[in-house]
Amino acid sequence: MSDSFSDRLAxxxxSLNVDLDEDIADQFDTLFGPSELESFAHEVSSQADTDTSPAAIIxxxxxxYVDGVLDRLNQKPEKQDTAALIKVANKSAQLEEALLALLDHPLLEAQLEERIRGLHALASNADRVSLPDLIGSRHNIxxxxxxxxxxxxTCAEATTNRKPKREDYSDDFVxxxxxxxxxxxxRAEATWKRRSKARNLGADHPLQRFLLTVYPYWVKHSHHPFSEGMYFAEIGETVSPAISVLHPILSKIDSEITPQNIATAIRKLREEGKFSSLS
Structure with a gap:
């Protein structure tokens, strides 16, 4: 792990307690003791099979969670992402034009086809499809x-989120x-802002990924709702079975995670409809 990455991670x-250089399986028993997993096992183990045992789910x-941390640390600024996508789109267009130009050289195209047909291709996919399988018969191979x-x-251009320029819009074409x-x-500016905001991964992105992983198992096997709970003024705290069970586990992953952090993340996921897509 490079020094700059380690500095950004720190x-x-x-307060992250997971070693990113080690497999989670090798750290699991060190991270979690029986006490952290007991309540979760009680919630989800009644019908869980061996592939989805409580320990396997956690x-x-x-x-x-770790993948979420890496997502955030590896995300480039939007300007750099845009430049990379524009380069892909431009190079794709240039290669397409170069291949199209071969139609003006029918003899050369025939020679190239013969060379490709006789190629012992080094690259092939899982279905053993290689370059000779992708070309047609002359002409226009x-x-x-x-x-x-x-x-x-087309896909690269559609993925690019360019900030619109006012001078590109004229009533002459209306x-x-x-x-x-x-x-x-x-409208274009609103779309740009929405997409720009959506791509930015918040500090709770790893927590959200953890919750989204647990959610399907919880709703299938637990009798309690997977919710942020309800605040009771008389006791001065929020009561949520899901948070009560998950906070001891999450605090072993990252010591700074609080019940309120979990409640906020659950609320955001619910309001954004991300739980609904898993149901």
Whole structure:
């Protein structure tokens, strides 16, 4: 692990108790004792099979937490991501155009086809499909590959989240009841802001990944709701069976996680509809 990565890890998650250089399975017994897992086992073990034993579920969820930490630390600034996607789109377009230009060289295309047919390909996928299988018969042997490159270019451009420029919108191209240039710009800007916000992984991203991993098992096997609970003024705290069970486990993964952190993350996931997609 590089020094810069270690520094960012220490700055972002100073109380993380998991060694990212070691497998979760090798650390599991050190991280969790019987007391942390007992309540969770009581909630989900009544019908769980060996593949989804309480310990296996928590191991999966811990790995999800670690993956969430890595997601955040490895995420590049949006400007860099945009530049990378633009490069993919541009290079795809250039290669598609170069392959199309071969149609103007029918003899050369024939020679290239012969060379490819006789190639002992080093690269193949799981179905043993390699370069000779992807080309057609002369003429226009690269049509399928060009179509794939166009698809790749289209997807790269659609994934790119470019900030709209007001000067790119003009009423000169607005006809009839179509939205005005100002309306089009405002919509594009709102979409850009929404997508920009969605890509930014918050500090609770690892916690959310943990909760999303546990959720399907909890709702299937537990009689208690997977919710942020309810605040009771008379005792001055929030009561939630899910949080009561999960907080002792999560605090072993990251010592700074509080019941309120868990409640907030559960609420966000519920409001964003992410639990519904797992039901």
């Amino acid at each position: 700055a972002s998650y100073p 191991q999966q969820a811990t790995q999800a 690269f049509q399928f590959m060009r179509d794939m490159l166009i698809d790749l270019q 006809f009839g009841d179509a939205p005005t240039a100002e309306q089009q710009y405002n």
